[in-house]
Amino acid sequence: MSLEAALENANAPIGSLVEALGSDGRIDVASIPRGALDWAIAEAASAHPERRFVVIAADLEEAYRHESNLRFLLSHQGADVLLFTASDTSALLDVVPDRRAEMQRMAVLAQLAEEQPWRVLIVPAPALVRRVPPVDQVKSGLVWIEIAQQMERDDLIRRLSELGYLRVPLVEDRGTFSARGALVDVFGPDATLPVRIELDDNLVSRIRRFNPDDQKTADEIDSLQLSAAREVPDTPDGIARAKTAVRELCDEMNMPTLRARELVAELDRGSGALTSNALLPAYFDRLDTLFDYLPKDLRLVLSDPLAIATSVRTEQQHAADEHAARRDRPTFDLSAYYMSEEELTQRLLGYPAMVSHRLAVHGAAGDDEGPIIAAFAQPGDTLIRVSASDQQPLISELRAQKGHGDRGLQPLADQLREWTEQGVRVFLVGRTQHQADRLVDLLKSYGVAGRILDEMALGELRDGFVLWSEGVAYVTEEEIFGSRVRQRRSQRQTRRQQQRFLEDLRELGPGDFVVHVDHGVGKYLGLQHKELSLTAMDRLHGRTAQTVEVMVVEYAGGDKLFVPATRLGVIQKFKGGEGHQPKLDRLGGTTFGTKKGRVHRAVQQMAEELLKLYAERTAVRRQ
Structure with missing residues (x-):
């Protein structure tokens, strides 16, 4: 959009939107780009430090983009930007949720429950409609440790286990702890580094952060x-409460006694129980919503109410289908897991809102369009259009x-010159210093002005924009070079590669060590036949499970990975010195990824040194 077109369509500068965000009235803005919307939120957070903002996105991908934009735009303030993600599984499936995603959600809930500082919270609509553990439960799960505090070592170990931390020989991943004599190492769910707690009898004498790679101290702290x-409490009281509630459900549906006993016995595993996800309401008197964690002095930002309403309805329809398919298993009412659209709308209306309309719909909403669209899709008396593109x-x-x-890059060079002539200040944004230097070198050959290249910024801005009234433009690396795409390995292997792979498999026996391309070193246990799990809808339609042959690989802690025979290409036999016993990696851990990163950096450094040496030799020959 040109300068003339942007100014012609606008009826207010974006500065007026920033000012309005500090008020308590409803704001309706039309066709504002995502990056410009996040800029306005960041500016409002700076101008109104007493105000906090909750951005509601239609889905997780949009939430990630808002998070990246706001972290970049608020980086100079050091303001906390939180992302509360939706669970990776349905609330009604008998599966253990992804541990890393669950820890991230619990860390955000803890920060909200303790009323710790934050400025912007981003929530995808599916996560907003799903109920969460009660505020009181999250508060009671917080452990404070400080220097000179009286603390029994065994009490600390028991407490960490009840909170869902895994005990391991060596702390390398979040959500784990180890205990060796008077030393207790803990890696918190949202911590950047693990901590080492030193006890002198029953007194905390020292707390220090350390690097998990080399175990060296990074710094010392006074408290943590x-x-x-985990969402499910591993306390005796919590498990006993869940058992009682599940027994009552089994009695109501006349479940056979033997099957009911097996189901109740599974709950003794606490957060590791396969049924803990679908039976989460059994562990508490009631579940709360995310709104119960939020303060009253905030402003909501709804990014496209039409898309939000569609996302909420899709999530609720999937939940209703899963709930209907659980007729043969103990299940609570659907309202125990999810808010209805009506309840969600009433909670949203309790806060001042800014509604960003991708498409402004005039006229009353139909009865079949739902309460969210009826409440937010129709703009109010004043519809703001800002001069942004x-x-x-x-x-x-x-x-x-x-x-x-x-x-x-000629179109970029031409656009940069045009903006400069119009008096627009341009910021090019690269993800890393290497990428920024690369872009600068490329644009120099196009004759781009040095003052533009000198203002190259680093960060994860995802959505560039132009604010004509402010005379500012941002262009991101992703917009210039395209989205980052993970390179896929070629599916076609040479005959020699195939032959080597088959020879490795023939030599493989139970107890041999193998290396998985993503998960690292494990122990091969043999081949098994496994039934594929059925979805709730498959069970509802009476479909039978298919059987596949899988390779069983065991990792540290006894965790097992089942690799289908159709994907054996991701496994190869471990090759080391004769008699060498490699250390098993932890399934889902970061150790193997860290090792690969170190090797990648070392190879890259070696390649750069070889290129430099080659260039020096070439220069000498020319002389």
Whole structure:
């Protein structure tokens, strides 16, 4: 969009939107780009330090983009930007939730429950509608440790186990702890580094953070707070409460006694029970909503109410289907797991809202469109249109230019010159210093002004934008070069590679060590036949499970990975010195990824040194 078109369509500068965000009235804004919306929120957070903001996105991908934008735009303030993600599984499936995602959610709930400082919270709509553990339970799960505090070592170990921390020989991953004599190492769910707690009898004498790779001390601290790692409490009282509630459900549905006993016995595993996810309401008197954690002095930002309403309805429809398919298993009412759309709308209306309309709909909403659309889709008396635009025209030109020789960045260079002539200050944003330097070198060959290249910024801004009234433009690396795409390995292997792979498999026997491309070193236990799990809808339609042959690989802690025979290419036999016994990696841990990262950096450094040496030799020959 050109300067003239942007100013013609606008009826207010974006500064007026920033000012309005500090008030308590409803705000309706139309067709504002995502990056410009986040800029306005960041500016409002700076101008109104007493105000906090909750951004509601339609889905997780949009939430991630808002998070990246706001972290970049608020980085100079050091303001806390929180992301509360939706669970990776349905609340009604008999599965253990992903541990890392669950820890991240619990860390956010703990920060909200303790009323610790934060400025912006981003929530995808599916996460907002799902109920969460009670505020009191999350508060009671917090552990405070400080220097000179009286603390029994065994009490600390028991407490960490009850909060869902895994006891391991060596702390390397979040949500784990180890105890060796008077030393207790703990890696909190949201911590950047693990801590080592030193006890002198029953007195905390020292607390220090350390690097998990080399175990060396990073710094010392006076106190720390640890939050629960799992939603399900592993306390005797919590498990006893769940058993009582599940027995009552089994009696109500006349479940056979033997099957009911097996189900109740499974609950003794606490957070490791396969049924703990679907029976979460059994552990508490009631579940809360995210709104119960939020303060009253905040402003909601609804990014596209039409998309939010669609996302909520989709989530609730999936939940209703899963609930209907659990007729043969103990299950609570659907309202125990999810809010209804009506309840969600009433909670939303309790806060001042800014509604960002991607498409402004005028006229009354129909009865079948739902309460969210009825409450928020229709703009109020005043609809703000700001003079802002995204970078979509530039992106289209860059993509079209890719197939026309080596001048692929010519549209960018031309646009930068045009903005400069219009008095617009331009910021190019790169993810890393290496990528920023690369972009600067490329643009120098196009004759781009040095003052633009000198203002190259680093960060994870995802959505560029132009604020014509402010005379500012941002262009991201992703918009210039395209989205980052993970390179896939070629599915075609050479005959020699296939032959080597088959030879490795023939030599493989139970007890041999293998290496998985993602999870690292494990122990091969043999081949098994496994039935594929059925979805709730499959069970509802009476479908039978299929059987597949899998390779069983055991990792540290006894965790097992089942690799289908169709994907054996991700496994290879471990090759080391004769008699060498490698250390098993932890399934889902970060140790193997860290090792691969170190090797990658070492190889890259070696390649750079070889290139430098080659260049020096070439220069000497020319002389």
